[in-house]
Amino acid sequence: MGIGGRIIRFHCLIIRNVGKRTAKRCIAQYEILAPTNLEGLEKVNKLHWADKDYSYKTDEPEPVEIGSDETRRLDVFFSSPLISSEGNINDYYASSNAMNTYTSGQPISASGIGDKTSKNRVIGSWMAIPIALRNVIINNQDVPQARLSCGTYKVKIKVCCENGKGDEKEFKIYIKENGNNLIEIAE
Numbered sequence: 750m751g752i753g754g755r756i757i758r759f760h761c762l763i764i765r766n767v768g769k770r771t772a773k774r775c776i777a778q779y780e781i782l783a784p785t786n787l788e789g790l791e792k793v794n795k796l797h798w799a800d801k802d803y804s805y806k807t808d809e810p811e812p813v814e815i816g817s818d819e820t821r822r823l824d825v826f827f828s829s830p831l832i833s834s835e836g837n838i839n840d841y842y843a844s845s846n847a848m849n850t851y852t853s854g855q856p857i858s859a860s861g862i863g864d865k866t867s868k869n870r871v872i873g874s875w876m877a878i879p880i881a882l883r884n885v886i887i888n889n890q891d892v893p894q895a896r897l898s899c900g901t902y903k904v905k906i907k908v909c910c911e912n913g914k915g916d917e918k919e920f921k922i923y924i925k926e927n928g929n930n931l932i933e934i935a936e
Contacts, residue, residue, distance in 0.1 A: 757886060758828040759877070760922075760932050761799060764908055766815040772910040774812035777823050779876060782919065783903040789893040790876075796906070797824045797877045810879050815910075824877035825906065826897060826922060828930055829885060873897075874924050897924045 766772045777796045781787060795810045799822035802811070815821050874897040875881040881895035902924070907917035922932050 756829070758930070759799070759824050760826050760828075760930060762823045762825055762906065762920075762932070763820050764815065764823050765820045766817055768913055769817055770912070771817060772815045772913050774911040775815055775821070775908055775915075776810065776812050776910075777906060777908045779825070780905045780907070781902055782905055784900070790896060791878075791894045794876065794878045794895070797879050797882055798822070799824050812911075823906070823908075824882075825904075825920075825932055826874055826876050826930075827882070827885075828874040829872050874930060897922065899924050 764775075764777070775798075777798070778793060779796055780793045781790065797810050798813045801813065813821055873891070875885055875892055875895040876897065878892075878895050881892040884890040884892050902922040903919060904922055905917055905919050907915065909915040920932050922930070924930050
C-alpha cells in the first residue's frame with residue numbers, strides 16, 4: 750500500500766466469526782511468547798483492525814462487529830521498507846549504516862542511504878498497534894515499544910468479544926534481512 754508517496758507493507762490475519770450471531774465489540778491483542786528478552790518492545794498490546802481509523806486523537810483501537818460467517822482483516826505488523834533511488838524495495842537491515850543507527854537506539858532514517866523519494870522517514874517493522882500506525886505512518890516518528898528487530902518472534906493472537914468466547918492461536922513472525930517478512934502458524 751502506498752501512503753503519502755511511501756510503501757507500507759501490512760501483514761494481516763483474516764478473522765472469521767464461525768458463530769451463529771454477530772460478535773460484538775471485538776478486540777484483538779498480541780502477546781509475545783518468545784524471545785523473552787524484549788528490549789523496549791511491549792510484550793502485550795492491542796492490535797488494529799484493518800479499515801478502522803488510526804487518528805491523531807486516540808491511541809486505543811476501535812472494537813469491531815463481525816457478523817455470523819463474516820470475516821475481518823486484522824493488522825498484525827507492518828513494515829516501511831527502504832526504497833532505493835532506482836525504485837527497488839530494500840529492507841532496512843541491508844544497510845550497515847541503518848543497522849548501526851537502529852542498534853544505538855535512534856530512529857532509522859532513509860536520509861543519506863540513497864532514498865530520493867522518501868528522505869528523512871523512519872523505516873523498519875512494527876507491531877500494528879494504533880500508536881505505531883499513527884506515529885510511523887502519519888507523523889514519521891519511531892515507536893520503540895512496537896518495533897520489531899530482525900529475528901523470529903512467537904506470538905499469541907487473541908480475539909475477544911463482548912458476547913462470545915473468542916479465540917486465540919499462536920503464530921511465528923519472521924522479520925528477515927532481505928525484507929521478505931512473513932507470519933505463519935506456529936508449530
